[in-house]
Amino acid sequence: MILAVDIGNTHICLGTAEGTNVRQIARLVTDPLRTENEYAVLMRQMLAFEGIPADGFEGAIVSSVVPPLTGTMKLAIQIVTGKEALVVGSGIRTGLNIRIDDPAQLGGDLAVGAVAALHECKPPLVILDMGTATTISVINGKGEFVGGAIAPGLGLSITALAERTSQLPDIPIEAPAKCIGRNTIDCMKSGAVFGTASMIDGMVSRIEEELGEEASVIATGGLAARVIPHCRHEIRYDGDLLLKGLAILYQKNKKQ
Numbered sequence: 001m002i003l004a005v006d007i008g009n010t011h012i013c014l015g016t017a018e019g020t021n022v023r024q025i026a027r028l029v030t031d032p033l034r035t036e037n038e039y040a041v042l043m044r045q046m047l048a049f050e051g052i053p054a055d056g057f058e059g060a061i062v063s064s065v066v067p068p069l070t071g072t073m074k075l076a077i078q079i080v081t082g083k084e085a086l087v088v089g090s091g092i093r094t095g096l097n098i099r100i101d102d103p104a105q106l107g108g109d110l111a112v113g114a115v116a117a118l119h120e121c122k123p124p125l126v127i128l129d130m131g132t133a134t135t136i137s138v139i140n141g142k143g144e145f146v147g148g149a150i151a152p153g154l155g156l157s158i159t160a161l162a163e164r165t166s167q168l169p170d171i172p173i174e175a176p177a178k179c180i181g182r183n184t185i186d187c188m189k190s191g192a193v194f195g196t197a198s199m200i201d202g203m204v205s206r207i208e209e210e211l212g213e214e215a216s217v218i219a220t221g222g223l224a225a226r227v228i229p230h231c232r233h234e235i236r237y238d239g240d241l242l243l244k245g246l247a248i249l250y251q252k253n254k255k256q
Contacts, residue, residue: 001016001017001018001056001057001058002016002017002018002057002058002059002060002061002247002250003015003016003057003059003060003061003077003080003081003083003085004016004017004022004060004061004243004246004247004250005060005061005062005063005073005077005085005246006062006063006064006109006112006242006243006246007030007062007063007064007065007066007069007070007073008030008065008066008109008131008132009030009065009066009131009132009133010029010030010131010132010155010222011027011028011029011030011131011222012027012028012029012030012069012073013026013027013242013243014026014027014028014043014046015240015243015246016052016057017243017244017246017247017250019247019251020119020244020247020248020251021247022240022243022244022247024239024240024243025046025047025050025052026046026049026050027222028042028046030066030069032066032068032069032072034072035072036072036073036075036076036079037076037079039072039073039076040075040076040079040080043076043077043080044080047080054080054081055081055082057081057083058083059083059085059086059250059254060077060081060083060084060085060086061085061086061087061088061246061247061249061250061253062074062077062085062086062087062088063087063088063108063109063112063242063245063246064087064088064108065107065108065109070087073085074087086249086250086253086254087108088108088111088112088246088249089108090104092249092253093249093252093253094111094114094115094249094252095115095252096111096114096115096118096145097142097143097144097145098144098145099140099144099145099146099147100145100146100147106145107135109129109135109242110127110129110135110137110145110148111145111245112242112245112246112249113127113129113137113220113241113242113245114127114137114139114145114245115245115248115249116238116241116242116244116245116248117137117139117218117241117245118139118143119244119245119248120218120238120241120244121216121218121236122216123139123140123141123142123143123215123216124138124139124140124141124211124213124214124215124216125137125138125139125215125216125217125218126138126139126204126207126208126215126216126217126218127139127148127217127218127219127220127241128200128217128218128219128220128221128224128228128235129219129220129221129224129241129242130153130154130219130220130221130222130223130224130227131153131221131222131223132153132155132156133150133151133152133153133156134150134151134152134153134154134196134200134221135148135149135150136148136149136150136151136203136207138207138211138215140211141211141213149203151199153223154173154192154193154196154223154226154227155173155223157192157196158170158171158173158188158192161188167184168184168188169184169185169188171185171188171189171192172189173189173192173193173223173226174189174193174226175189175190175193175194175226175230176189176190176193178190179194193226193227193230194230196227197227197228197230197231197232200227200228200231200233200235201231201232201233204217204233204235205233216236217233217234217235217236218235218236218237218238218241219235219236219237219238220237220238220239220240220241220242224237224239225237225239
């Protein structure tokens, strides 16, 4: 069993993996000001709550989009498990054929998602990761990572709207009964949820047009489950996609 840790801008996802069988055990708030000892305490508590012995891990792997926290989390994992974690980044074997202008710019989270998606589905693929940002990754019919798009995340957009306008409140992320809102709250909900769903549908259509063929679409991320049901394209939701990718990458890179 290994410990898999995905560090996002808003949350840190902790999971375990045996082979490619993964289990999400906790989500922690991302806080670069926390020390390795604080994160170690939190991880120990979460593992104990789930009845998982901290000394039962053969190894660990980390993906991070928050560089100041990467080293902190490595130390925390060492404290908790006694193991040195692999970090997704330069030098790690992914098996991806990356066809973007500068392959070094590819974020670890995008690489992890692409590895998992290719394991789950045949290309071409469109991979959506809906968190603080909404990222769209594209894999062509040859299995090559050819690029994608990045948009502000749904939560970030709502927060910015509430903070930068004098009369619009912060709202929960949920779909209203109808697209045409009849009050301020429902109008905001409609723009947020249906607007994001329409953006995704439109982007998928444009991507398929450029690829010259239909693509399988898979979505993950904390906000995807609230939006994907309102999309008109067929989109598969997998909340554990990044943990699956981390498990695969660990097996590719572990010391024999």
